Each structure stands twice: as C-alpha cells, then as structure tokens.
Amino acid sequence: MTTTTTPTAQITVYDVTLRDGNHALRHQASRELVRDYCQLADVSGVDYVEVGHGNGIGASSALVGFSLETDEVLLTTAREALTRKKLAVHCIPGFATVERDVLPALANGVDLVRIGTHVTEADTGAKHLTAVREAGREAVSVLMMSHMATVERLVEECVKVEGFGAQAVVLMDSAGHFSPADVTARISAIVDAVGIDVGFHAHNNLGVGIANALAALDAGATIVDGSSAALGAGAGNAQLECLAAVLVQEYGVDLGELTPFFRMGSLIAERAAGHLPKTTSSSVISALAGVFSGYAPHVQAIAEELNLEPALLWRELGARKVVAGQESIIREIARDLMDLS
Amino acid sequence: MRAAIIGTGNIGIDLAEKLLREHSLELIAMAGRRASSPGLARFEGRVKYLTADGVDGLEEHFDEIDVFFDATSADSHREHWKRLEGLGKAVVDLTPSRVGAAFVPGVLDHENQPGKPIHNMSMVTCGGQASVPMVSALARHVERVDYVEVSSSIASLSAGPATRANIDDYIRATENAARLASGADVAKSILVLNPVEPPTIMRTTVHMKGLLGDLATLDRTVRDAVDLVREYVPGYRLLVPPVQHAADVLTVSIGVEGAGDYLPPYAGNLDIITAAAVKTALDMVAVAS
Known part of the structure; x- marks a missing residue:
C-alpha cells in the first residue's frame, strides 16, 4: 500500500453485517445470531452495529421479503448484547414511517438512525431526520444508488441533507458499480462542500469493495462501512476483517485487538454458510x-x-x-x- | 353545481383542467397561497374568482360555492376543514389527511366508516386509488385475506413538495384504505420515487396473503375491475395479471398512464386521483338531480 499513514486518524467503523447481511440471509437473521454476533462485536473495535431487515426498519414485506423476526425482537436482542457499542438502524422513508417504525426503534434503545433515500430524493427524509434529532439521537443521511447521479447533483443533495440537520452523510454504492477513481472524485467533491462527516458504503460486485472503501478514506471520508465475512446484498460489502486489518496496519487506526474481528468473521462464516456472498x-x-x-x-x-x-x-x-x-x-x-x- | 379548488400546485391545476371540461360542474374559484403562483396565472380569464389568500380569499364567495376541492397538504386540509365543516357543503379532499371517509369510486364510500363527517370525502392517495379497486376485487373472491400490501412507484417529477415532505401521511392513508377494502387486519403500503429520464409511468403492485382459492376466477375479477376504472382513468391497465407466488401469496401489477391534462402522461398518479375526485363529484350531482 502506498497510502500515507496518519496516526491520528479518527475513523468511525460502522458494522452492517446484521443489516446488509440480512439481504444475503433473505431477511432470516434470527435473534440467536443477533445476540451471539453482538456479544462479539461489543468487545471489538467497531463503533456502531447496525441491525435489521436488509431494507431497514419497517421494510418487512412481500415486495422485498418478510423478516423472520420483528424489528422489536431484533433491536431489543441487540440492545441487550451491546453494552459498549452503539446500536444503529437503517430507515428508508416510503417503507418506514416516523410513528410506526422510527419512534419505536428509538424507544428500543437505538442510538443512531441512518435515513436512506434514493440519491436524488433526499428531501423525502427531512421529516425522519428531524424526528431523530428531536429525540436527541444521532441522525445520519444515506444516499443510496449514488452511481445514478452526477457528481454535481450528488454534492447538491449532500448540501441539502446538511441543511435538514443530518450529522453525517454516507454514500452507498448500492449496485457495486464504482471503481476507486469514481469514489475518489465523489468523496473529494463532497468533503469540500459540506461541514459534516462523510462516509462510504461499498459493495464488492466488481471485486473492489475494500479498494473503494480505502479510496473514500484517502479522499477525506471518516466513516467506513464493513461487513463480517462480507455478508451483504449482491456480492457483499467491504469485508470487515480485511478492512480492520488494513486500517490498523496501514492507517494507524486504533481498533484494539483484531481477534474479535476474526471471531465475528468466523461466526458469520459458520452460521451463514451457504449464504456467503461471492463475486460472480x-x-x-x-x-x-x-x-x-x-x-x-x-x-x-x-x-x-x-x-x-x-x-x-x-x-x-x-x-x-x-x-x-x-x-x-x-x-x-x-x-x-x-x-x- | 359550482366548485372551488383550494391549492394551485400540480394536483390543483390538473383537477381544474378536468373540471373546466365538465358541463354539470362549474369551476368558479381557485385559491392559492402566492400571488406569483403559476397555477393562478394559468387560469386567469378561465375561472371567475382567483385569489392568492387561500381559504380566506374565498370567504366572500362561500355562498356561491357548492363543493370545495382541497388540493393542498394533509396538514393544511385539517386547518381548512375547521373553516369549512360548519358550512355543510361537500368537501372533496385530495390530500391524505384521513379527515373524511376514504372514497374510491364504486368501491369505498361512507358505508362501513362510522364516525367520519358526512360532508367530507377523502380521496386517499394516488396509490390508494390505483390499488383499492384491485384489492377489493381480489378480496371479494379469495377465501380469506390475512395481509394486504400495496407498493407504488411514481416519477420523481410528479411528486410535489407536499408529497415529498409528508410521505408518512401517504403511507398511512393508503394502508387505511387497503385495510378497509380487504378486511385484512394488517395492511402495508410502500412508495418509491424514481427519477429516471424520460420519466416513467406510475406502477402499483398488490400483494395479498391468505387462503386464495381459484386463480382463474381471480383473473376474471381483476380484469373486470380494471375495465371499471378505465371508464374514468383511460390510462389504467393491467401489467401483470394475478400470479400466485407461494401457496398463500398472490400478486397483481397495474400501470397508470395519465391523460396529460397538466403534467405529461407519465404522471398517472396525478391523473388517477384528480379523475377519481371528479368522478366522486359527478356521482354527487347525479344523486342530487
């Protein structure tokens, strides 16, 4: 690696295994899996553990797939197992409503809500962001399918969500369409335009998930998504075990011992055997x-x-x-x- | 019957164009909130009273108005209703406020919706208008409905600021109507905005879960119900006839192309709710005369 090491790097590691990974599990993640995984994650170097249906809270449906467990069971199980780490959920306006889904999630102890909209439709999430902020929890905006907008439009939407009160904005490469150069161009432009933290969520369809995550960090992103055993939609996400190792080795990020990351990876490899994503x-x-x-x-x-x-x-x-x-x-x-x- | 429209956004304009073609309804007034509203400028010389002062601006003409159409937002409608309720005149609400009984022509009316004010007719949502005829047709012929789901996708350009800011109102109103039309305990609604260029038509899919019965009967029922909607929304069509997924889930998909009265034909979502509002008002005229 030729990246410059910045020993003071403050990087937020955001674990999407139990949410994006639920796509790979056809939304069948069980309370036992959530409990066992969260117990391991609780002593790892991740900052947030995101839990839920693949499309977020309130998304269990015939259209995208019914969840095995209710949001309430998933969240209370995770909350109980997470004593040190923050609990997060994904929330797509149009699927989830403030009253039926967001407020109950907050009541179940969720620390952070990511409001996910299609990249050009961020205004549909303004009310949801406000509700989370008003409850005193962290509210982050996620722009999904970010490859479908020009860099200019992307920047415009990021500025917009900052105005809505988002405390960070995360770019999702939901189709796994980007190459590292695409990520560099987009993250640099966004970092220049907004005052809030910027994050990146990779998919590994082209086999460049980790490379894209690192390109985002090099361009100024400070939040990075990863998934144990890469468990996620399509070809999966940036594999968390690899990402953690690189962050420690090359970026000087203090993630403590790496052993918990390996245990998390092994647990998923064992429990999700037969569902592990592959680049095909x-x-x-x-x-x-x-x-x-x-x-x-x-x-x-x-x-x-x-x-x-x-x-x-x-x-x-x-x-x-x-x-x-x-x-x-x-x-x-x-x-x-x-x-x- | 003389009509007034409150709201001069996408829906208000489309509705006005439709009302101006009707002979048994006379559109005499439109109320917007901004003097610079393009909606007001468009109807200069075509509608007798135009005001930029909202409902206040209509007050001096209340006596001349028989039916009010509200094409603003759910929150605004709740305010407007406080002013209009005492007049005892018909109010057709095109917002997802759920103040009145959910109305879908030929399917839902005041019946079985106790406690709703008799003069207020709620047109639910575009997704409600597109899905409820299918939901109702299916529910009449399946043996038991446990769950109903309606998901719609519409063109981003056709979703005005009120819809964008209040997507939860849309969801709740649509679910309420789907529950009423199906008898299911649980109803779910999903709305997706697609920004593709050129813009794409509205699509609505109904998923029904329960004890299904004979698929051939359901197919015929659905086709008959589509024909009934086509009488007032010509661009309504079956995209995918009833298909059984698992033993207990079936799906129907509908496409809605608009008449192009205001926004181009992709905005079927606009067309179906304004057409349903006009149909509801015409049915009222028919009963009155």
Missing part, C-alpha cells in the same frame, strides 16, 4: 447494469421460474434505471421479454 459473473453483470444489489435473489428466482437468462433481466432492469423498492417490475419485464421472444 451475475454480480458483475448487475454492477455494470447499475442495478440495486438487493434485486439479486428476486432476479434469480424469476429467471429460474420462467426459464430466462438472468443477464437478460439485469440488462433490461439497468436500461429502465430501476431503483430500490421496484422489485415487482422484474416479473413485468420478464413477461415483456417472453412475449418478445
């Missing part, structure tokens, strides 16, 4: 098409049911520029393709 031809195709990684199991299922080539579906989904939450369009597209052929 299909994940590369979906990344190039720029489609949300969470679509993968739905595309797979419909392709099998109707005997279609998944690549055809990915390309058509990409051409239509679908966003997260439009999973029901896959069947419509499949039918269109079949009528054509």
Whole structure:
C-alpha cells in the first residue's frame, strides 16, 4: 500500500453485517445470531452495529421479503448484547414511517438512525431526520444508488441533507458499480462542500469493495462501512476483517485487538454458510447494469421460474434505471421479454 | 353545481383542467397561497374568482360555492376543514389527511366508516386509488385475506413538495384504505420515487396473503375491475395479471398512464386521483338531480 499513514486518524467503523447481511440471509437473521454476533462485536473495535431487515426498519414485506423476526425482537436482542457499542438502524422513508417504525426503534434503545433515500430524493427524509434529532439521537443521511447521479447533483443533495440537520452523510454504492477513481472524485467533491462527516458504503460486485472503501478514506471520508465475512446484498460489502486489518496496519487506526474481528468473521462464516456472498459473473453483470444489489435473489428466482437468462433481466432492469423498492417490475419485464421472444 | 379548488400546485391545476371540461360542474374559484403562483396565472380569464389568500380569499364567495376541492397538504386540509365543516357543503379532499371517509369510486364510500363527517370525502392517495379497486376485487373472491400490501412507484417529477415532505401521511392513508377494502387486519403500503429520464409511468403492485382459492376466477375479477376504472382513468391497465407466488401469496401489477391534462402522461398518479375526485363529484350531482 502506498497510502500515507496518519496516526491520528479518527475513523468511525460502522458494522452492517446484521443489516446488509440480512439481504444475503433473505431477511432470516434470527435473534440467536443477533445476540451471539453482538456479544462479539461489543468487545471489538467497531463503533456502531447496525441491525435489521436488509431494507431497514419497517421494510418487512412481500415486495422485498418478510423478516423472520420483528424489528422489536431484533433491536431489543441487540440492545441487550451491546453494552459498549452503539446500536444503529437503517430507515428508508416510503417503507418506514416516523410513528410506526422510527419512534419505536428509538424507544428500543437505538442510538443512531441512518435515513436512506434514493440519491436524488433526499428531501423525502427531512421529516425522519428531524424526528431523530428531536429525540436527541444521532441522525445520519444515506444516499443510496449514488452511481445514478452526477457528481454535481450528488454534492447538491449532500448540501441539502446538511441543511435538514443530518450529522453525517454516507454514500452507498448500492449496485457495486464504482471503481476507486469514481469514489475518489465523489468523496473529494463532497468533503469540500459540506461541514459534516462523510462516509462510504461499498459493495464488492466488481471485486473492489475494500479498494473503494480505502479510496473514500484517502479522499477525506471518516466513516467506513464493513461487513463480517462480507455478508451483504449482491456480492457483499467491504469485508470487515480485511478492512480492520488494513486500517490498523496501514492507517494507524486504533481498533484494539483484531481477534474479535476474526471471531465475528468466523461466526458469520459458520452460521451463514451457504449464504456467503461471492463475486460472480451475475454480480458483475448487475454492477455494470447499475442495478440495486438487493434485486439479486428476486432476479434469480424469476429467471429460474420462467426459464430466462438472468443477464437478460439485469440488462433490461439497468436500461429502465430501476431503483430500490421496484422489485415487482422484474416479473413485468420478464413477461415483456417472453412475449418478445 | 359550482366548485372551488383550494391549492394551485400540480394536483390543483390538473383537477381544474378536468373540471373546466365538465358541463354539470362549474369551476368558479381557485385559491392559492402566492400571488406569483403559476397555477393562478394559468387560469386567469378561465375561472371567475382567483385569489392568492387561500381559504380566506374565498370567504366572500362561500355562498356561491357548492363543493370545495382541497388540493393542498394533509396538514393544511385539517386547518381548512375547521373553516369549512360548519358550512355543510361537500368537501372533496385530495390530500391524505384521513379527515373524511376514504372514497374510491364504486368501491369505498361512507358505508362501513362510522364516525367520519358526512360532508367530507377523502380521496386517499394516488396509490390508494390505483390499488383499492384491485384489492377489493381480489378480496371479494379469495377465501380469506390475512395481509394486504400495496407498493407504488411514481416519477420523481410528479411528486410535489407536499408529497415529498409528508410521505408518512401517504403511507398511512393508503394502508387505511387497503385495510378497509380487504378486511385484512394488517395492511402495508410502500412508495418509491424514481427519477429516471424520460420519466416513467406510475406502477402499483398488490400483494395479498391468505387462503386464495381459484386463480382463474381471480383473473376474471381483476380484469373486470380494471375495465371499471378505465371508464374514468383511460390510462389504467393491467401489467401483470394475478400470479400466485407461494401457496398463500398472490400478486397483481397495474400501470397508470395519465391523460396529460397538466403534467405529461407519465404522471398517472396525478391523473388517477384528480379523475377519481371528479368522478366522486359527478356521482354527487347525479344523486342530487
């Protein structure tokens, strides 16, 4: 590595294993898994543990998949196991409402809420951000599918969320579409434009998840997302064990002992065996098409049911520029393709 | 019957264009909040009274107005209703306030919604108007409904500031209507905004969970229900007919293209709620005459 070591680096490590990883588990994370994982994470160098359905609180649904456990069970279980670390949730306005989902999550002891919107639609989260701030908890804005906006538009949205009261803004590469140079350009521009902390959330569809996370840090991001055993949607996230090792070795970040990270990785490798994400031809195709990684199991299922080539579906989904939450369009597209052929 | 519209945003303008074509309804007044509102300028010379003072500005014409259409926001409607309730005139609410009974032409009216003021008709939401006819048709023929879910995607450009700022109001009103139309204990609604260029039409998917029964019957029922909606929303169409997923889940997808009265045809979400409001008012005229 040729990165400059900054020994004073204050980097926030944000663990998404039990939330983004729930995509890989088809939202079937059990209370036992949450408890056991949180007990290990509690003595690790992570700062936040995010828990929930893959699409966040209030997202259990026929459209994207029903959760095995309720939000309440997931959060109270995690809260009980986390005595030192902060508990966080993801929240997508349009799925989750303040009254039904956000306030109960706060009542269950959530410290931080990430309000996730499609990259160009940040204003739909203003009310949710305000509700979290008013409750005295941390409110962070997440711009999902960030590859779908120009750098200029991205910066505009980041400035907007700072105005709404977001305490940090996190860029999600939800489709795993970026290369390190893309990340550098975007994070640099955002860091120049806003006064709040900036974070980055990688997906590994092109095999550059860790490289992208490091590019973000080098460009001035101070929050970095990782997932044990890379458990996450699509080809998974930046693998937390690797990320932690590099942060300690190359960036001089004080994460304490690395052993807990390895235990967390091993626990997930064991409990999620059969669901561990891999970078496959299909994940590369979906990344190039720029489609949300969470679509993968739905595309797979419909392709099998109707005997279609998944690549055809990915390309058509990409051409239509679908966003997260439009999973029901896959069947419509499949039918269109079949009528054509 | 003489009508007034409160609100000169996307919905108010689209509604005004529709009302101006009707013979049994006369649009005599529109109230906005800004003198510079493009909505007011558009109807200069076409609508008798135009005011930038909101409901206050309509007060001197209250006697001439038989029906009020509220095309503002849920919060504003709650305020407006305090002023209008005592007049005893019909109020058609195009915001997701849930002040009045949820109305969907031919499907939901005051029946089975006790406690709702008799003069207030709530048009629910665009997603409610698009999904409830399907939900109701399916619910009549499945053996038991345990859960109903309606998810919609609309073009970003068609979602005005009130919708964006109050997406929770949308969700609650849509869920309430889906519950009423299905009899399910639990209803869920999801809304997604898609900024794709060129903008895409509105899509609504209904998921129903329960004891399903005969799929061929459900297919026919759904197609008949689509035809009924098409009578007042010509751009309403079936995208995916009823498909059974698991043993207990079925899905129907609908597309809504608008008539292009104000925003271009992609804004089916605008068209379906204004068309439903006009239909509701026309039904009232028919009963009165």
